Every structure is written in structure tokens, then in C-alpha cells.
Amino acid sequence: MEGRRDGEVDSRSNEIGDSPSPQPLSRPRERGSYPGAETESLFDRKYRATTIGAVVLVALYAFEALAVATAMPTVAQALDGLPLYALAFGGTLASSVIGMVACGPWADRRGPAPPLRHGIVWFSIGLLIAGFASSMEVLLLGRIVQGFGGGLMSVALYVAVGRVYPPAMHPRIFSSFAAAWVVPAVIGPTIAGALVEHLGWRWVFLSVPLLAMAAAACVLPALRNLREGEHAHDDGGLSPHRLAWAVGAAASALALHYAGQRHGAAGAGMLAISAIALVVCAWHLLPRxxxxxxxxxxxxxxxxxxxxxxxxxxxxxxxxxxxxxxxxxxxxxxxxxxxxxxxxxxxxxxxxxxxxxxxxxxxxxxxxxxxxxxxxxxxxxxxxxxxxxxxxxxxxxxxxxxxxxxxxxxxxxxxxxxxxxxxxxxxxxxxxxxxxxxxxxxxxxxxxxxxxxxxxxxxxxxxxxxxxxxxxxxxxxxxxxxxxx
Incomplete structure (x- = not known):
């Protein structure tokens, strides 16, 4: 690839990004205190819907991850798919890499609302496919679709924070995202176990999409107020080369995950080759x-x-x-x-x-x-x-x-x-x-x-x-x- 890659730092000039008019950035503040940090709340009227919707989305993402981990042994046995058990997790991780890479330039060019909306939709579609799966192969397809949507969602929410909240509030909203994992961590496995036992494993997947749509109804209207192109740059968005490296990284991550489950010289060789391929892809995708x-x-x-x-x-x-x-x-x-x-x-x-x-x-x-x-x-x-x-x-x-x-x-x-x-x-x-x-x-x-x-x-x-x-x-x-x- 010629020139600087997306998001990379030119160590000689110390300029970040490659926009037409690079702007100097301040050093990180040496203290966590920001002017006006005490004067605004995450639940002030202008932030309330965005905060609630974003935190609920993070909590649902966390619940789904923990609940599926609890239910997957039952799912694999019910669908006679124990050989594909590990891929049900590895496939989600691999496809999320593509979603993450695709979302970055998309959100920069169009704002966070479009990729977040698509992320929620694809995340929900993946859950529905998994919930109605008649075989482990179909469930794996649903997990891959779900991972792609989750990758879009995770990056879009970060961009939304940067566009909606002033810098003084960033520590608090990111801390709220972290806290949103706690309740699912405490009650998620218990709820998942109860769903599996009393309603069936399918409801671990089918119970989430409706709540995700409700959260989207809170957060997306606030993000639509951001003008498209307000922060755009002219790098053409997601290049085919970058997308190819993302697919390569996803495939390498999947192969790495599979190799880790194998034994002997063949497994070790596959592990080494996959790790090298992953490093090469990361070199082209991550900032210089x-x-x-x-x-x-x-x-x-x-x-x-x-x-x-x-x-x-x-x-x-x-x-x-x-x-x-x-x-x-x-x-x-x-x-x-x-x-x-x-x-x-x-x-x-x-x-x-x-x-x-x-x-x-x-x-x-x-x-x-x-x-x-x-x-x-x-x-x-x-x-x-x-x-x-x-x-x-x-x-x-x-x-x-x-x-x-x-x-x-x-x-x-x-x-x-x-x-x-x-x-x-x-x-x-x-x-x-x-x-x-x-x-x-x-x-x-x-x-x-x-x-x-x-x-x-x-x-x-x-x-x-x-x-x-x-x-x-x-x-x-x-x-x-x-x-x-």
C-alpha cells in the first residue's frame, strides 16, 4: 500500500491521520480534571436518550456474550454440533474484525448513525438466524452475521461519544459502558440457565433483538442530528485493499483459533503460520x-x-x-x-x-x-x-x-x-x-x-x-x- 495507512501516525512529523489540512493535537491532559466536568450530567435532557440507548446496547451485547457462553454446551448437543463448538465463538470474533474495519471510515464519512443502525440490524438478524437454526452450520452462520454487526456497533458507539459528548464527559460515559457489563456478568448466566431450562435454548438468542431495537429507538434519533459530512475527509472511505486485509485478518484469527484446538506438529505448524499471517494483516490495518x-x-x-x-x-x-x-x-x-x-x-x-x-x-x-x-x-x-x-x-x-x-x-x-x-x-x-x-x-x-x-x-x-x-x-x-x- 502506498502512502500512510488509515489512522496511522507519521513518526517523523507526529501528525495523526492524513486529512487535507492536518491539525495539531494537544498532549493528553496530565490530570483527569476537565473544565466544567462537574456541571453537566450524562442524564441531562440533551444527553439522556443517547446515554440510555448506548448503555442499554452495551449491556445487551454483554448479556448476549455471557448468556451464549452459558447456553452453548446445550446448543451444541441439541444440534449435534460439538465438532463446531469452538467455531461458534471463533467465527463471531473473526467476522467482528471486518465490521470494525468497515465502520471506521464509514463513521468518519457519514457520521456514527448509519453504521450503528446497520450494526444493530445485522446483530439482530444474526441472533434470529441462530435462534431459529435447525443445524449447527446454520447457527454458525448466525453467529458470523451477529459478529459483523457487533463489530459495527462497538466502533460506532465510540464515534458517537466523540461527536455527542464534550471531552469533559468522556471518562464518565466510557466508565458507564464498563459498568454496563457488570449487571449482565452477575445475572446473565443465571438468566440464560433459566431460559434454557424452562423455555429452551433458542430464547437465549431470540430474547435480545426486541430490546436492541428499543435501545436503537433511543440513541439513533439523537445521532441523526449530526450533519453528514461535517467531519468528512476525502480519502475515499474504505479502500478495497484495506477490506482485503480485514478479511485476511479475520481468516487468520479464525485459523489461529482452530489451530489452538489441535494437537501435535500439524497444530503447531498451523498455529505458527496463522500467527505470522495475523501479524502481517495487523501491520497493514493498525496505525503505523x-x-x-x-x-x-x-x-x-x-x-x-x-x-x-x-x-x-x-x-x-x-x-x-x-x-x-x-x-x-x-x-x-x-x-x-x-x-x-x-x-x-x-x-x-x-x-x-x-x-x-x-x-x-x-x-x-x-x-x-x-x-x-x-x-x-x-x-x-x-x-x-x-x-x-x-x-x-x-x-x-x-x-x-x-x-x-x-x-x-x-x-x-x-x-x-x-x-x-x-x-x-x-x-x-x-x-x-x-x-x-x-x-x-x-x-x-x-x-x-x-x-x-x-x-x-x-x-x-x-x-x-x-x-x-x-x-x-x-x-x-x-x-x-x-x-x-
Whole structure:
């Protein structure tokens, strides 16, 4: 590809984006206090409908993810599709990559309303296809359609925040998004279990679209008031080359996920090839300098991927560790994840305080350090001589760290982006999240499967070590979110 890629940073000039008239951007504020932050509420009349609709959409997305994870074992058995079980999750992740990449320039050119509307529609259609599926193959199709819609939705909501809310309110609305995951984390699995038991698994999928349409009725009218082209640029939108790299990244992520489930030399070879292909695609899709953590926006994007990879690369093994190795019931093992979600919510609440005394780089360093400490606590729980409570407290600390990290990175990505690049750069943030998470889960899962029968404790510890090393790297890179003066 010639020239600078979408959303990339020219490290020589330190200008972000490639609009016809680049505008200089200020450095991230060294304190979280913004002028007028205390004077406006997310539920003031001009923001109320947008806030309610956006938070409900995030909560529905969270509920669906957690509920489907609870119901999928029953679904796979009912449709005789256990061999496709892993692809039901991997397919959603892969197709979301295409939605994320497509949404960025679309939202920059037309505003957030069109991609958000399409995202909600495709998300709902995917759920309906899955809900009425007569075979596992049809259900997989529905999950792929749903993932594409979810990718559109996630990026469009970030652009909506940048266009609707003043910068002083960004920490609070992003913290509200994080908090919107808490209630589904607490009650989602229980509700999903009750639906499966009393109404059938199909209602786990069919119950969400109607609520999604109601949330859309709240948020979309407010976004239509944004004039089309107000923040447009003349880069032609989504180029065929960029779309091709997005499809390549999706295919690589899917292959990586599949390779992580295989054993032996063939699985290891496929894992290596898929990982290399994913890095090549990421190099063309992410802002220039992301993979080498160049100062400013590239490091912000990189930090999101590192944080997600470290956190979710650990979380996926916690229920198995607590139930298989420590003898806890599935309910109690799941409760550890719920407590981690509550820690995440508490961290987000602390980050949203308008009188925040810490600089963004400090918050990121503290957050990453808490993730390292939390993973260490979980790793200690591998030993039968260590109380399980040590691991649970550690996971609460890790969740608190994520609560500090995510809103901070979300605020920075908008602060470091001109209005006509908020979509492309927000899509890069989500894309890096998805790609890092897919890679860590595939590599960690492959190593875990290889060691589990021979050295069960080492299987957990190696995976936790990979995640902890990532989080430690993030702590060391935190100061690089400041652009060059």
C-alpha cells in the first residue's frame, strides 16, 4: 500500500491521520480534571436518550456474550454440533474484525448513525438466524452475521461519544459502558440457565433483538442530528485493499483459533503460520508504529491489545482451575469471574471521578501493575496449599486495573484523534483488542492442551506467565502514550 495507512501516525512529523489540512493535537491532559466536568450530567435532557440507548446496547451485547457462553454446551448437543463448538465463538470474533474495519471510515464519512443502525440490524438478524437454526452450520452462520454487526456497533458507539459528548464527559460515559457489563456478568448466566431450562435454548438468542431495537429507538434519533459530512475527509472511505486485509485478518484469527484446538506438529505448524499471517494483516490495518509502540496514538492502540490479551488470557482458565484443580462447584468458580467484573466496575467508577489526580500514563501504569499482581494471585491458587481466596482477591485486583485502563485508553483515543479520524482510530483500538485476544487465547490454549496431561500445574502457570509478561510490558510502555513534544 502506498502512502500512510488509515489512522496511522507519521513518526517523523507526529501528525495523526492524513486529512487535507492536518491539525495539531494537544498532549493528553496530565490530570483527569476537565473544565466544567462537574456541571453537566450524562442524564441531562440533551444527553439522556443517547446515554440510555448506548448503555442499554452495551449491556445487551454483554448479556448476549455471557448468556451464549452459558447456553452453548446445550446448543451444541441439541444440534449435534460439538465438532463446531469452538467455531461458534471463533467465527463471531473473526467476522467482528471486518465490521470494525468497515465502520471506521464509514463513521468518519457519514457520521456514527448509519453504521450503528446497520450494526444493530445485522446483530439482530444474526441472533434470529441462530435462534431459529435447525443445524449447527446454520447457527454458525448466525453467529458470523451477529459478529459483523457487533463489530459495527462497538466502533460506532465510540464515534458517537466523540461527536455527542464534550471531552469533559468522556471518562464518565466510557466508565458507564464498563459498568454496563457488570449487571449482565452477575445475572446473565443465571438468566440464560433459566431460559434454557424452562423455555429452551433458542430464547437465549431470540430474547435480545426486541430490546436492541428499543435501545436503537433511543440513541439513533439523537445521532441523526449530526450533519453528514461535517467531519468528512476525502480519502475515499474504505479502500478495497484495506477490506482485503480485514478479511485476511479475520481468516487468520479464525485459523489461529482452530489451530489452538489441535494437537501435535500439524497444530503447531498451523498455529505458527496463522500467527505470522495475523501479524502481517495487523501491520497493514493498525496505525503505523503500533507494533513497535511508537509514542502517542500507536501506543494507546497497542496498550488496549496488551491489556485485553493479558486479562482474558488469564480469565478463560480461572473457572477450570477452580473447579478441576481446587474442587469448587461450577457456581462458585463462576462467582470468581463475577467478583472480577465487580472489581472492573469499581475501577471504572474511580476513573470517572472528575477530580482525578493522576495523569493518564500513571493510571495506565497502575492498571497494568494491578493486572500483573492479580495474575500472580491467581497463579498462587494453582498450589493446593494456598487458599483459594488469594486467587479470588487477585482477580478482583486485576478487574480493578482493567476498570482504570479501559476508560483511560478510550478517552485518549478520542483526544489524540482529529474529528475526521475518530472512526478509523477507534476501529484500530477495537481491532487491536480482538487480534491480541485471539492470539493470546490460541497460543495459551495450545500450550495448555500440550502440558495438561503431563504437568497440569505447569499448564496453568505457563499460560499465566504469558499473560503476566504482557501486562508487565504494558506497565513499561505506559509513559509512551504521551506524544513527542
Amino acid at each position: 508504529g503500533t507494533l513497535r509502540a511508537a509514542r502517542g496514538l500507536p501506543t494507546v492502540v497497542m496498550m488496549r491489545g496488551i491489556a485485553s490479551g493479558a486479562f482474558f488470557g488469564t480469565e478463560v482458565f480461572i473457572p477450570l482451575l477452580l473447579s478441576r484443580e481446587r474442587g469448587l462447584s461450577p457456581t462458585m468458580a463462576g462467582a470468581a469471574l463475577t467478583l472480577g467484573a465487580l472489581g472492573w466496575s469499581l475501577g471504572s467508577w474511580c476513573r470517572s471521578r472528575p477530580s482525578q489526580p493522576f495523569a493518564p500514563s500513571q493510571l495506565l501504569r497502575y492498571g497494568m501493575s494491578l493486572i500483573v499482581a492479580g495474575i500472580a494471585g491467581v497463579a498462587c491458587a494453582v498450589s493446593p496449599s494456598v487458599p483459594v481466596s488469594i486467587g479470588i482477591v487477585g482477580w478482583i485486583a486485576a478487574g480493578f486495573g482493567m476498570g482504570l485502563l479501559f476508560p483511560t485508553l478510550s478517552v485518549l483515543i478520542l483526544e489524540l484523534s482529529p474529528p475526521n479520524r475518530q472512526g478509523v482510530n477507534s476501529s484500530a483500538l477495537h481491532l487491536c483488542d480482538a487480534l491480541f485476544t485471539a492470539t493470546v487465547l490460541a497460543v495459551g490454549g495450545s500450550v495448555f492442551a500440550a502440558l495438561l496431561t503431563r504437568a497440569p500445574s505447569m499448564a496453568y502457570l505457563v499460560g499465566f506467565a504469558i499473560s503476566a509478561a504482557l501486562a508487565l510490558l504494558g506497565a513499561l510502555l505506559a509513559s509512551r502514550v504521551r506524544p513527542v513534544a
